[in-house]
Amino acid sequence: MLDIKLIRENSATVQARLNLRGEYDLQPILTLDEQRRQLEQERVVLQTRSNDIGKLVGDKIKSGCDPKGEEIKALREEGQQIKIKLSELEPKEKEIDAQINQLLLPIPNLPSESTPVGKDERENLEIRRWGDKYIPTNPNILHHADIGEKLNILEFKQAVKVAQARFVALKGAGAALERALIQFMLDRHTNNGYLEVIPPLLVNSTSLTATGQLPKFAEESFKCDADDLWLIPTSEVSVMNLYRDEILEAEQLPIYHCSYTPCFRREAGSYGRDTRGLIRLHQFNKVEMVKLVHPDSSEAEHEKLVQDAEGVLQALKLPYRVIELCTGDLGFSAAKCYDIEVWLPSAGTYREISSCSNVRDFQARRANIRFKEAGKKGTQYIHALNGSGLAVGRTMAAILENYQQPDETIRIPDVLQPYLRREIL
Ligand SMILES: Nc1ncnc2c1ncn2[C@@H]1O[C@H](COP(=O)(O)OP(=O)(O)OP(=O)(O)O)[C@@H](O)[C@H]1O
Numbered sequence: 001m002l003d004i005k006l007i008r009e010n011s012a013t014v015q016a017r018l019n020l021r022g023e024y025d026l027q028p029i030l031t032l033d034e035q036r037r038q039l040e041q042e043r044v045v046l047q048t049r050s051n052d053i054g055k056l057v058g059d060k061i062k063s064g065c066d067p068k069g070e071e072i073k074a075l076r077e078e079g080q081q082i083k084i085k086l087s088e089l090e091p092k093e094k095e096i097d098a099q100i101n102q103l104l105l106p107i108p109n110l111p112s113e114s115t116p117v118g119k120d121e122r123e124n125l126e127i128r129r130w131g132d133k134y135i136p137t138n139p140n141i142l143h144h145a146d147i148g149e150k151l152n153i154l155e156f157k158q159a160v161k162v163a164q165a166r167f168v169a170l171k172g173a174g175a176a177l178e179r180a181l182i183q184f185m186l187d188r189h190t191n192n193g194y195l196e197v198i199p200p201l202l203v204n205s206t207s208l209t210a211t212g213q214l215p216k217f218a219e220e221s222f223k224c225d226a227d228d229l230w231l232i233p234t235s236e237v238s239v240m241n242l243y244r245d246e247i248l249e250a251e252q253l254p255i256y257h258c259s260y261t262p263c264f265r266r267e268a269g270s271y272g273r274d275t276r277g278l279i280r281l282h283q284f285n286k287v288e289m290v291k292l293v294h295p296d297s298s299e300a301e302h303e304k305l306v307q308d309a310e311g312v313l314q315a316l317k318l319p320y321r322v323i324e325l326c327t328g329d330l331g332f333s334a335a336k337c338y339d340i341e342v343w344l345p346s347a348g349t350y351r352e353i354s355s356c357s358n359v360r361d362f363q364a365r366r367a368n369i370r371f372k373e374a375g376k377k378g379t380q381y382i383h384a385l386n387g388s389g390l391a392v393g394r395t396m397a398a399i400l401e402n403y404q405q406p407d408e409t410i411r412i413p414d415v416l417q418p419y420l421r422r423e424i425l
C-alpha cells in the first residue's frame, strides 16, 4: 500500500511514477484525504473549545459565580452541543479512513527509480546470460511432455480425468526427480542462511490482501466455497503473513526464509496459452525465498536474492538469462523485479523460471510489519523481497529437454545424482 502522507505531500511525483505503470487516478484519494483533514481540524478546534469551557466553568464557580446562574448554564449548554458534534465527527472520520483504504488497496507499488521505463514485456531489458556452452546441439530434442510420457514419468491424461486440464501426475522416476529437485533447492538455500518453513497452504482473505493478491486479483486464486480460505498462489503469501501485525527488533533483521509448497493458480487470463506440458498448470511446486530486511539494505539484498536463484540453475548447468522488468510489466507489489528465464530447447527459446522482486515497504504497510531501531523514535516498516528459487515443474521441464540424450534417455545433472542415486532416467 502506498503511504498516504507521500501521496498528499508529493501527489504530482507519485502520479507521474504511477503513470509509468498504467492508468491510476489519485484524485479521488486526494479529495477524500482533504475532507478527512478538514474534519480533523474541525475536531481539534471543537476539542480545544470543549477543554476551555470546562476550565472556564471551574474558574468562574471558584471566583463566586452562581453554578445555577445563566452564564454557567449557557457555557454548559455550549459544552453539551460540542460533545454531540464531536461524537458525530468520529464515525465520519473513520468512514473516510475506510474509504481511503479501499481506494488505496488496488493501487500498485511505485516502480523504483532504477526500473527501466517501458509499456510492456517487449521493453524489458536483458541484463546477462549464463551457460551458452551448455545449450544442447542435438536438433531433435523432444518437447518435455512427449519425452515425459514416453518415459512413463509424466501422466497428463489420467490427471485431467482426476481434476481437469492443466494438471499432471508424476510417476516413478518423475516423482523421485521432483522430490530430488525440491530437496536439492532447499539444501542450497538453507546452506545459504535461509530458514526453512512449511507454512499453511490455505490462507484467509486478510493474508491475501496483505501481500497484494486481493482485492484486485481474486479471480486468479482458488477460493474454498464455505470458508474464508484460499489456496495459496505462492508461499510468499503464507510466509510473509507469519509476520503480520508484528513489531520486530532491528537485530532480528534480516530474516531469510525458504519454503517448498505446491502453488495453485486459476490462470484465468491464460486461455489457450501453454496448454501442453508443465509450463502452466493449476497446481505446481515451487521453492520460494522470502526476505524481511532493513530498508537500507533492500537493494543489495535484492541482488543477492537473484544470485541465489541463479545459483540453483548454475549448479544444475541449465542455460539462462536474467531480464529486468520494465515499469509497465512489473507485478502489482513490486518496485523492482528480475525474471530469470531458462533455455527450453524444444521451443528454441528462454522461458521464465523465477521472478525475484523487491517490494520495499509496500507489503509491510498492508500487513503492518514494523521494526524498532535503537536511537530512532517510533517504528519503521520493514522492506520485503521474494523470489522463486525455483519453480520446480519448469525446472523439471528444462532438465527433460536440456539433458535429453540422442537415445531418448535423460542424463541426471551431476548435483542431483546423490539425491536420486542414478545417472540416467
Ligand atoms: N501456472 C504455472 N504453472 C507452473 N509454473 C508456474 C505457473 N505460474 C508461475 N509459474 C512459475 O512460478 C514462478 C513465479 O510465479 P510468477 O507469479 O512470477 O509467474 P508469472 O509471472 O505469472 O509467470 P508467467 O509470466 O509465465 O505467467 C514463475 O517464474 C514460473 O516459473
Ligand SMILES: N[C@@H](CO)C(=O)O
Binding pocket: 233, 234, 235, 236, 286, 288, 355, 356, 386, 387, 388, 389
Ligand atoms: N512469489 C513470487 C516469486 O516466486 C511469485 O510468485 O512470483
